[in-house]
Amino acid sequence: MTRRLLLLLLPIGFMGVAFFLYQGLGLDPSHRDTALMARDFPEFEATTLRDEERQVDQTLLTGDVTLVNVWGEWCPACKQEMPQLLELADNGIRMVGINYRDTREKGLEFLHEFGDPFEVNIFDPEGSLGFDLGVYGAPETFLVDAGGVIRYHHKGYVSPEDVRERILPEVEKWR
């Protein structure tokens, strides 16, 4: 009798495995939180896109809640999400761009054509700041709180729903 009961553990055990597999179906394998979550924005020194004389560093991102958007002229999804970013800027949110792996010329052309929601754009032609941020493809958007700590990360295209359902609530939360 005990043997039968032990054997019945087999189908029950499998049901457990199947439950995990079922859970797995609802997960997005490509979705990952950034490794920098709840950590200080990395230290950097760079010039700005518009003014190659102006030096900026991580203190640029302290003082107010800031959305940092990593973009490049070569990235189609960056163009698609510009209207949403402009809307966020209109809502009074401080926006800082990182012009990632681009040339000044192309970057400025992009802002001219698609609009410029950014208070300032950090020029990162080699992608070294992007690397320290763990960026592996644009666009990516980071929320940095007033203390310069990364609080939220959005990978890829920001849709109007994302703005409403995720980004605005997060901004409110950390203000």
Place this chain on the structure above:
Amino acid sequence: MLIKMIPEIGHFALVIALLMAVIQAVMPLAGAATRRPLWMAYGHPMATGQFFFVAIAYLCLTASYMLDDFSVANVANNSNSLLPWYYKFSAVWGNHEGSVLLWSLMLAGWGYAASVFSGDLPRDMVARVQGIMGMVCVGFLLFILMTSNPFERLLPNMPQDGADLNPLLQDFGLIVHPPMLYMGYVGFSVVFAFAIAALLGGRLDAAWTRWARPWTNAAWACLTVGIALGSWWAYYELGWGGWWFWDPVENASLLPWLTGTALVHSLAVTEKRGSFKSWTVLLAISTFSLSLLGTFLVRSGVLTSVHAFANDPSRGFFILMLLTITVTLSLLVFALRAPRVSHKVGFNLLSRDSLLLINNVLLVIMTVTVLLGTVYPLILDSLGLGKISVGPPYFNALFVPLTVVTCVFMGLGPVARWKSMEAGELWRKLWLAGAVSLVLGGLMPLLYGGEWNLWVALGIISALWVVLPIVRDLFDKTRHASSFVAGLRKLSLSYWGMVLGHVGVAVTIVGVAVVSNYNIERNVRMSPGTTVEVAGYQFTMTELTNRRGPNFLADTSVIHVQRGETGRSFVMRPEKRLYLATGMPMTQVALRPGLFRDLYVAMGEDLGDGSYAMRVQYKPFVRWLWLGGLLMAFGGILAVLDKRYRRAMSRKKSADAAPTATVQEATT
């Protein structure tokens, strides 16, 4: 008119096949339960008809591909009018829908074969096997019709031309690899059906085992070839010279192979000694379940893999349901009907029985390890514990030592006697083999490159230790024959199957050990006139040209290779291709294969000044990997062809013949 309707005919044939499968799933089982021969008799005609109609559907899809019917979504997405005919033919299974159809065709084919060759099995047993096969077929046909219809039309907006087959799949390897692999996966469904039928009928006797063995060996041989072909294809097609990456899809094929290997061995014990019965049945269930699990992992998109199919959650859900129902029900049947107190047969620590037990335990540990590593990231993720990756370093760290330990017992197994044997006898038979393996294996790496390497030494010692006791055994077995050759000819085919299977494992181990540790890779800048030396070969780029293929443009570099100063010389032509329809760039490596080394040249980036980055690799013994796989599979086939199974098949059907059948003792 009829030509235009081909896709609809195919679709309709699938529906008919499904109806037949339903009847096949219900009637024979009901007949066996209520002892009604008439109901049981539905099994064979339904299995035949179902095979026929699935084959029609398959032919219809192939015809759509051959006729460039781009109104069929599947054809439009995976073919192109410029595609050569043989790739149109193989493109049928180069995508999700088509490959499930191929899978179903094979399932129906195996079901039909099992029904035809059911020789002397009792009628109710045959009926149950047919019924179980019918159920599995219902599952897969429903899967096709509900989530993966290959005959869907793009009307009225049909494209002018197709989107083309993924260039990675335009290759001979793709023509042969998936069908062999599926033959293996699906073949285990027959063994599974035998196991469930035996549980339902409460009949797990020697006749049952003798029936299950050839089917297991056949499926195992197909799976072995399928895996070897897949590894070979990745090696020459992906352009970086790797042959196994522990990718979830590769693991999905390795899992049923491991339990299938365990099953092959435990069936041997069950047939010869009548023990391990429940265990054998459990392995049969596990092997087919792992085939299904593999299908789920590959096609549901829960794991990221380089081989990913176009994923769709509804498909994943359907396969998960199919998997859950199949596994839970069969384990339930197992729990309720497994032989109450299995017939205890005694054996000692030193006996073939106990060695095979250890072999099974090791194979199961390997299976659990691979399964755990494959699904662990998924489990952590669904528990909200973050994303991690489990890759080659983890699997190698655990799998390699387990393989070495397995080899230790593989050396003992073939010379050991059933039931019990004296340590002294074992020692007398094996001390020489052991000493030779240690000395030769320890020295071989020195002879080879001068650079001694522990892993190469361990690999060669293990391989020799697997092979030499078998050689010794061959001499022992032929001692009383008139001559050595005459003695060899007297040995049974299943004995030769074992020999080849084990030698195949040894050959593969040598390949793995040597190529993993003595591989030489150099990345160099080359332009016309540059010469590079790798492992005693001079590689000189003489020319950079370009050419136009049927559906691609290519930059080709012409490289003259010479061995040493005066050795043979030949030309290698690696390419960078741009496929026109997809705009996909591809690296076409140039390969110079050889039994003891491959030369492998891949073309990288254009460095701007008329030179290219090139990767030149020297891969010693890499062919041994797949050669070993082929040997193993050949061994499996020999075992299928053994006389005692053929005799069983040709014997007249009679219910009482089975339990009293004599067991031909061929190997001891």
Place this chain on the structure above:
Amino acid sequence: MALIRMLSVAFVLMFSASVIAGGIEVREFDDPVTEKRYRDLTASMRCPLCENQAIDDSDAPISADMRERVYLLLQDGQSDIEIIDHMVQRFGDYILYNPRLENRTYLLWGLPIGLVVIGFTVVVLMIRARRHASAKALSAEERARLDALINRERSS
């Protein structure tokens, strides 16, 4: 939703135009040991963008950046552990093909080892049980005598 899917497809295509034969770069190393370390490190790190590929054979731009960084850190004289930490700090544990031993991975590393122990125990217990099963009716002395008889017959 469809737009998002379309965009994400475009996005992936953008970055990994092909899945093959990346990482063919010409690098100079001071000594073969460093070269081997470079190979091992790049082979054990996962490209964060691609499907399932190590950075050493992926041609995604991020993999090229990561290889370059590994190379620079090696030239800088950093140890393997320092280099791995450097990368994990930026890209997370996800990039490690060799998961570190920590709370959430105890089971991953422990279960196979535990199974070996359990498997060994089961084999020993089973063999002991079977040995008794064959001669349950006999006393120890009788069994020994029988074994001796059987063995004598066997070896003759």
